[in-house]
Amino acid sequence: MLTKVVIPVAGLGTRVLPASKAIPKEMLTVVDKPVIQHVVEEAIEAGFREIILVTRSGKQAIEDHFDHHYELEMELTRKGKHELRAAVNDTIPDDVEIVSVRQPQALGLGHAVLCAAHIVGDDDFAVILPDMIIDNPDGKRDLSAMTARYAESGRGQIMVESVPEDQVQRYGIVDCGGAKVESGQTAEIKGMIEKPKAEEAPSNLAIVGRYILPARVMQLLKETQPGAGGEIQLTDALLALTQESPLEAYNMRGKIYDCGNKAGLLQANIALGLRHPETGSALREFISGLTL
Template sequence: MKKRVTKAIFPVAGLGTRFLPATKSIPKEIMTLVDRPLIQYAIDEARAAGIKEFIFVTSRGKSALEDYFDHCPELESTLRKKGKTEMLEMLKSTNMDSGAIAYMRQHKALGLGHAVWCARRLLGNEPFAVILPDDVIAAETPCLQQMVEAHADIGGNMVAAMEVPDNKTSSYGILDIKEDMGSVVSVKGMVEKPDQGKAPSNLAVIGRYILSPDVMGHLNKIKSGAGGEIQLTDAIAQEISSADNVYGYRFKGQRFDCGSKAGFLQATVAFGLARDDLRDEFQDYLADMMSVRNAAQ
């Protein structure tokens, strides 16, 4: 019987230097997309997928993340007195029960593989998910939920994948496909940021993973990889060679790279237009902006 995926790791130790000076005092994961921080989108996606235990791999200066998921009695009391029940309900989604979140420190920035390895003692002998909050995915069925449902059928290790243009493959980890079965592909290799024109496919790995405990065993043995860091892709590649059980999953949805300023702005527009309470006014404003721009040309 396949074990259910109930634990997820959130690597949130990065400094967010691409968003300085904002991230000098605010963790990047707390930056708001419309009216919710990036980390809230990741948590909501994990909950929808049936995740019960949330493991944050953090670093110095990330205490605002812990505060965000804590209860705020004074604010709740004020809202209750003013009869603002809708806001109270909204706050509930940000509260996490005692013990639901565990925080692990990554003392040195040694890569994504190392961040995942930091959580090894909390995982036990069961599959687990990894969610990178920088990758925000707009989807009717949340991406990780899609993957968990597919993983229940095939097991093994699964990475979220999406098609990228040929001229963008050098920016991603790219899958070398063994067999294409539609939404699921079996993988015979992974190439990290291949040189232009040398990618084995245009199917890129993005920030959602479901991994077997064996991957943690491989991370134990890896010293360092590209850039002197411990790469998660190296550990997954070990699983390909030893167990041949790695799959890519073509999720249904649109991914936004909120680790970049352009991606963050694109996500803000897309999520703003998706909101019933904002769409009309925002759409009118964007139309006016485009009219002014076109007139100027």
């Protein structure tokens, strides 16, 4: 069964400085929850029950957030604020476990994933990047659909989104051999290229930070040589994997917000805030009164 997900949270958050100087970027809020909680809830809804945080010093607030805060819970109970108590007490279900492992040096995404190898063991697993919130307003989560496709096909999955062709140089791009991949559909990956020039891009399908991978990837990461900047790249291991077994690209249906940068964080707050029962009306009224 697919139960384990690796979430690398050791990044410095330089794109949202100075907000992330003393607060982990993953703890910046979107409406009333930190970004990391949105991501963990996405994983839990998709069926994952073992959340592995790859962290570093200075990130204890993330672990604390998912722990009990007995004094706060008792005070909320005493004041009869039972809904608030439930909100702070039920950040994860009782059958979900969150564990942490340290990444001693920032040596790339592949290295961060490899730091969790002794916990993942021989199991297939997922990787979720915590900067990205995927909004599925219809309630049908893309990650859940991707795990269902994994269960059906037995093939590793990489989530992608269609981006404008003049923006492909910003992303890792997959090559599906020219296949047209509609939203919610999959196609076999023939190759991957990091930040290609527009004229060299094999498609406009950009990798968006959700992976379901076979256990074999951990061994390939151990064999992967450091690339640019001395970092171990997950993409290099995935390219090696495609020589052994098929990987599929799953083209997402929802809207993605990159909360690792200031504009994306603001956009996520507006989009989700407009639908939140406590903030929607007031935020809509405020926006309609703005003079732009």
